[in-house]
Amino acid sequence: MTGAARVRFAVVGNPDNRRVALFADAVRAAGLPTPRVLGWRDVLRGQFGFRPGEVVRIDSPGEDPQVDSLLRGPGDPTRVEGGARWYARFTAVVAELAGAAVGAGARLLDDPADIAVMFDKRRCHARLAAAGVPVPWAAGTPRSPVTGWDDLRARLAAARVPRAFVKPAHGSSASGVVALALGGAGRVKAVTSVETAPGGGLFNSLRVREYRAEREVAALIDALAPDGLHVERWLPKAALDGRVCDLRLVVVGGRATHAVARTSRHPMTNLHLGGSRGDLTRLRAAVAAAGGSWADAVAAAEGAAACFPGTLCVGVDVLPAADWRRFAVAEVNAFGDLLPRLTGLPASGAEGLDTYAAQVAAVLRGEAADAAA
Known part of the structure; x- marks a missing residue:
């Protein structure tokens, strides 16, 4: 029997999640059995059920209100607060399921320690900086947290940073992110998708809004701070067709296989906040015309x-x-591979494959190499 034929996948994820379905499609397209899905609802209750020899992919626990409640307690799933509790519970369970997988003779595709760092933006930034990866200036660490608005203003002033992104340390999908600009004479502008409810609670919305009164911005930052904040310099971004632009690159097995340009009229380029996919070919042409290098x-x-x-x-x-x-x-995302209908970059080894098929192919190459050895 070949190495590929022996591979049996399992996924820790929400059964109805699109990501889980796309990964299952990729596995079946490779001629392998449909992956078993171990639901987060069961895993969070200690029901693991791994089998010997399985290759286990950990997927996002998002988009399930019951799972969200198990992770950070009962409440509206759109609320911003509760990130620290979510992080503590999530990382503890990931460590538990990793131990259960190893004990059962299964193999994980995701390292629990890596996940713990990626889901703390402060720790992730520090690791990247220590490795020489180019990152923006940042403030706020677990040992020296940003405690609120007054502390934030003082740190930005000391570093002479008038524009910054303020991010919940454990957030994702732009939850709670504030693009902050400070001017003279006490002027302030905060751009965010956070909506403040009459009772003071913070909720994510699909509408990006501006706050210009310092008392409102101060209240917003003070409400976000207890869960932990990562603050980084707001770097002036390149523009494509008059819209700010950034990139999401998916790296599989150490190699960049997929890329998408994201553009927006707002500082946040997330697609659910009105961002859209840009033309990657034109972006690469703009880099070349400016004397830059896509290779960088x-x-x-x-x-x-x-x-x-x-x-x-x-x-x-x-x-x-x-x-x-x-x-x-800016960030490294443990679950950043949802790029439907996008095939691999030229000369990436993933031409014609989506992000999930590229991951399956990488696993099969590893199995074949192990079998040959």
Whole structure:
């Protein structure tokens, strides 16, 4: 029997999640049995059920209100608060399921320690910076947290940073992110998708809004701070067709295989907030015309992924500078591979494959190499 024929996949995920379905499609397209799905609802209750020899992919626990309640307690799933509790519970369970998988003779594609760092933006930034990956200036660490608005203003003033992104340390999908600009004479502007309810609670919405009154911005930052904040310099981004632009590169097995340009009229380029896919060919042409190098963007993404060697696939957010000649890494996402209908970059080894098929192919190549050895 070949190495490929022996592979049996399992996925820890929400059964109705699109990501799980796309990965299952990729596995079946490779001629392998449909992966078993171990639901997060069961896993969070300690029901693991791994089998010997399985290759286990950990997928996102998002988009399920019951799972969200198990992770950060009862409440509206759209609320912003509760990230610290979510993180503590999530990372503890990931460590438990990893131990159960190893004990059962299964193999994980995602390292629990890597996941723990990626889901703390402060720790992730520090790891990237220590490895020489280009990253923006940042403030806030677990040992020196940003405690609120007054502390934030003082740190930005000391560093002479008038514009910054303020991000919940454990957030995702732009939840709670604030693009902050400070001017003279006490002027302030905060751009965010956070909506403040009459009772003071913070909720995510699909509408990006501006706050210009300092008392409102201060209340917003003070409400976000207890869960932990990561603050990074707001680098001027390049523009494509008059819209700010950044990149998501997916790195599989250490190699950048897929890339998408994301453009927006707002500082946040997330598609659910009105961002859209840009023309990657035109973006690469703009880089070349400015005397920059696409290889530098790829190197930044692959350098970031190399900081997480125990994880097969990561999504890296790369920021092109306004002059198109420099690139910096904003974030590394453990579950950043949802790029439907996108096939691999030329000469990436993933031509004609989506992000999930590329991961399956990488696993099969590893199995074949092990069998040959």
